[in-house]
Amino acid sequence: MTFEAAQTYLQEKAKSLGVEIEILAERHKTLAFKARQHQIEEATISLQGGLGVRVVVAGRVGYAYTEALDEAALEWVLDEAIENARLTRDDSGSLPQGRPLGSHDLVGEGLSAPVEEKRALALALEDGIRKDPRVDRVGGASYSEAEVEHRLVSSAGARGDYRSGTASLGVSAVMRDGESLKQGIEVVFAQDAFALDPASTSQSFLEKTGRLLGAKPLPTGTYRAYLEPRALAQLLSFFWSMWSAKAVLEGKSPLKNKLGQRIASPLLTLLDDPAHPQGLDNAPFDDEGVPAKKTTLIEAGVLRSFLHNSETARKLGHENTANGRRSYKSVVGVMPFNLVVAPGQGVAIEEGVVVTELMGVHAGANPITGDFAVQGLGLLVKDGEPTPVENFVLAGNFLDLLQNISAIGDGFWWTKMGFGIGVPLVAVEEVHFAGA
């Protein structure tokens, strides 16, 4: 069966059973080339997807998904979803009032370059980094693209679809200088394959990894930290859940009861923008069919809003920010589209530790409390002179860190870590570093 036919089949079946239903269909199309030793070592293509079903039976919500589209699988998915709904006690559930959402193409010709050109990008990226004799071993240089077709229908009247996608270049390699080894990774995402440039990506890899060679232990102490965009993005990709109203409702956010309060430096403004010109995860509507919109989370240091889906908005009595997001396999949660730190006046790097990258954030950070202790890589700057440092841990609380921001860069750097993140460099006073 086609996706459309399967959606219709499920809708009609649900109607005959008197069950409210919402069906999210996703079709992912990917292409990737990985170059190593001047040839394509791996190439991958895919066409894959599935149907995610949410049913409401007398106010009770249940979920199931299937990647098989035959009649038996569709019967199974509906039976399971209904059984799952009947097991829950909360009978206040409902599908958000739907509306026609239209058909949107956010990709256009962005990924339409010929396959040969995409192969060439991966090969050129590897050639680019191999020009530096300090590059000891190359794990791989890759071109990847992913395109997703989202199609949502619900018995509450939602109907719409959109196509989104991104392309990326990524390289992983080990650089050596004498006994010192550093493994670096550089990944650059773009909305258009045409916007990717192997020369600048390889240059950036060599600079970012090369400057860490010959690193010495960092003496334990309190320093000003200059968080490079990648390090800040790594923290945000983990701590964003503090703004999730689902976490707030379940007592898992330290920001509960803090709306309207100053929680960060007045220099800081944090937004979720589903339609940013450079956004890597733009969307016209969320996965419950609510039109997406810009949400200010922190405005000049003051907590303005949480991220909501229809259920959390109803339960907290707040406005729905249309962040009800899911994949066809998951339940409706809350997630940003493009989390953006508004650029500031610029940062002059004088004295402190430039944190270029963090490791193990998922392991060393606790989003319920904001506490973290994570390994960093970076440069110790004294009198404007940087020297590389290693084997150290930054420890503290993420909310203290936001309070102690003393300057924000005027640039902008984008990455995708589950959703889009666009951030500048930030300077943070009084960060505890544990090292030698």
Next chain:
Amino acid sequence: MLKEDVAAKVLQHARTLGADFAEIYVERVRKRNLRLLNGELKEASSGLDLGAGVRLFFGTQVVYAYTNDLEATTLLEVTETLARLKGEKGQVDAEGAGGLDFRKMRPQGVHRPQRPLETQDKRQRIDRLLEADAAARIDTAIRSVETRWAESTQEVWIANSEGLWVNDERVRSRYFVLAIAQDGNEVQSGVSAPGKSVGLELFDLYPPSKAGREAAEQALTLLKAQPAPSGPMPVVIGNRFGGVIFHEALGHLLETTSVARKTSVLADKLGEVIASPVVTYIDDGTLPHGWGSSEYDDEGHPTERTVLIERGVLKSYMVDRWGERVTGYRRTGSARRQDYTFAPTSRMRNTFIAPGDEPPEALIRQVDYGLYAKAMGGGQVKPGSGEYNFSVREGYLIKNGRIEAPVRNAMLVGKGPETIRRVVAVANDWENAPGMCGSLSGMVPVEVGQPHVLVEEIVVGGQG
């Protein structure tokens, strides 16, 4: 799900297009998940995954495609596209066009559940989770308890151009208890998360009442904990999930994924002393009902017990088919993948340090001032430099050979190949614990483990 004639057609077609090896992997997985918060079912979900992956080798070049569409015409089309993607024209191989006679291999059922998932309805799982929830309420400071259940039944069919045919079924069950304790502004959590390649007997092997209590005790301990000390010091790493440190900092460096590309600092070191002589390190895919066990790997090769390091000497790497082609090392049944959306790579299964003879208390007694990392969180490693970091979930100070006050937020950092040389003692209380390991071929279930281990020096990062 996979028909013999379809598989034969696809594999033979791939050979005529110039591939010197072709493989088809078909998978069907049924999953069920439950999440309860404070005794109330929040979400129940079910899923059916179905897809195929086609992989072609041209020497050491690999092309891979995956799709949900298992029709013969689609699979043949995909195979054509793959051969084209490779770029150069393939050599038509007359030999490859010959017939394929599959040798059928059947699992013996070593890991088959004793209490199959179908024997009880979902309410029974919910009732058992409620037991864990109740057992966690040991103190008024326990403010919230979250419990989750996850089960999966994965059936795979693997066929290749050498005539291999494997049909394997893997059943896995796991549950989680997360207890949150609060005292004033201070919030801490404790977890317990047993999992095995079993059915509903998981609840008998790991009673929910015990798991609930464990999670709560950990949360309460952390509530009283002081900030961890900073600086280099001796560390006693606990058994069970304590094994994660060497999983990350040593195990990953022994997979051909990084060894073959020489991005591991331990490449080309077979036969060399790479660890302390008290260390014997084993990766065993055959442990009955192990969370990371299966009878066949995801290339259809039988799994095995692989001794990686014997008394400090490197004996073997973990090798998949691609790794074998590049390095010449024999395959070890280590090819694994999250699902059909990933091509397999060499991965760990159940990896652990073999036990020594001392009781764990003897290790503690050797330390004047140091850290006891009783329960570990997760971590990360860079195989190219061996740099790692791990969070300590539950830690204690050791003073004058005795365990003292609990400490929190400790992070261990260092370089794996250095740390494994600094292991000075291994206790006799080996136990494994389940986890999910993420790498090139996605997230796969693994066990990590060890007895208590004393490392003479690790850099501890804390706030104190």
